[in-house]
Amino acid sequence: MTAADTAADAWQRWTEARTAYASAVHGPLALTGTHWLGPEPEEIPGLPGEWWAEGGLVRLGAKSADGLRLEGEVEVLEGEAALRPDTDPAPDRATHGDRRLVPIEREGELALRVFDPAAPARAVFAGIDVFPYAPEWAVPAVFTPFADGGRAVTVPNADGRDRPLEVAGQIAFTLAGETHTLTVSGSDGSRLSGVIADLTSGHETYRFRFITLPAPDAEGRTVLDLNRAYLPPCAFADHFVCPFPPPGNRLPLSVEAGERHVVTG
Template sequence: MTHPIDRAIGISKLTDGEPEPDALVDAARRQRASAVIAPQGNLALMNTQWITGDVGVSQPIWGVPGLWSPLPIGSCGLLLRAPASDAILVDDELVHGDVVVSGMDAVSPSRIRFSDTVTGTVIANEEGDHALRVWDADSEAIRDFRAIEAFPYDQAWVVEAKFTPDAGTSDVSIAYLKEEGKTRANTVPGEISFTLGAEEHRLVVYQDGPSWLLVFADATTGDTSYSVGRFLRVAPGYKGAVSLDFNLAYLPPCAFSYNFSCPIPPKQNRLGIAVTAGERNVLTRNSDLLH
């Protein structure tokens, strides 16, 4: 799936003439602000509840009706049991009795609707467990959203770097919020090196869908930018040349909702310099920090 920032830049480049870089970033930020308040945008996520245990043993999920239970190992989804009076629609059909709700890892994921504003999706983890995510298009967070605070555009933060592939395609252990110290092994295609302020930096990226993801922290983290860190999408160029535009650094989903579990920057990606570019924090209508 293409990231909203990537889409915005791609769309901008199709316009007549050559837009200035700051105009491209402004377009990306406008689209990003619209994306996070969408019906299943980051600010709409109300709950992520994992359904584990014995097959067929049902449990309730906070905030929505119905009883939910795991399917046999290897299946993509959850079993939902609900009477018609619960008014749950799965793929536009009213649920009455038992129905299999397919996960996002299935060929055709199920569409779940609980009310005019509340919807659901089923996700999976690497172990094959499934969870229901509950989204509310009229969430308090959406109603209270003002803006994504960002540093002003600065061409100086467009850094030319070099990508050195790892012939062995090694892994890096990434810790995640809300997973009590548990780490996941993420494939590292290689290392990115660049120089800033006469100091050389070597960072790792890892595969995330069709692109690479740089998860980093810097001297602004927890001070003038979000406390966990930030993300940057990376694409290699000709013969390993990489352009890192830190103006496109963006906040992880957990900056918008505690119901996301985001990767924590690995040790080698914690910069001692202040990267004063990209997104900083989520602001409420009163200009307070959301998190």
């Protein structure tokens, strides 16, 4: 078996895992709403109980007849409970029937996400359209951290708001004889990640894509494999908050590699 065959086989397993992730019972296609919460108890459409934000926690008040449970608990909730958001090292979740209720925190604001296995998007999902694997789209790259150790750049998000995106440095690489750079996040021995666009974005592919690179070695060396450019969560459901590419991360060429679109049928 050649190295190219091995890489292609690994890529095929990756594409299958991505499809399984997207179509999972509580995967991204199941997201039916992200509800931002204020300090006063309020009702969320289609959900029982009352919900509000207080002290960095999502709080809820419920009666036993509401059928709300803290995830992992057998007994239904009677009274009030506080849920830690996804940014906490030990986050909490709740359930209502088959639905999973996930508290999130973004820039100090709290919201509740509702994942419903009966979401229409799950019912019509027919897969993820991908370009065929091509080894020439996997190239060496060198990571150079920013001298200040990282910074935040403000970028638009899929929900129409601008938010800071933490970035750590740039990768440099060569495609088709031309040198390019991309701004990426991640450092301290961790994997790198980036938000990118190219000349296919918005027509042949989704309007932007994500990419993950192996942790760079001591000399900053890593690999950029654009065969694994993947769709952001907001390609599966409109209720996700996804950052757009930072300045300079639109490649001036057509990257005919990686995931293209969600397929419905």
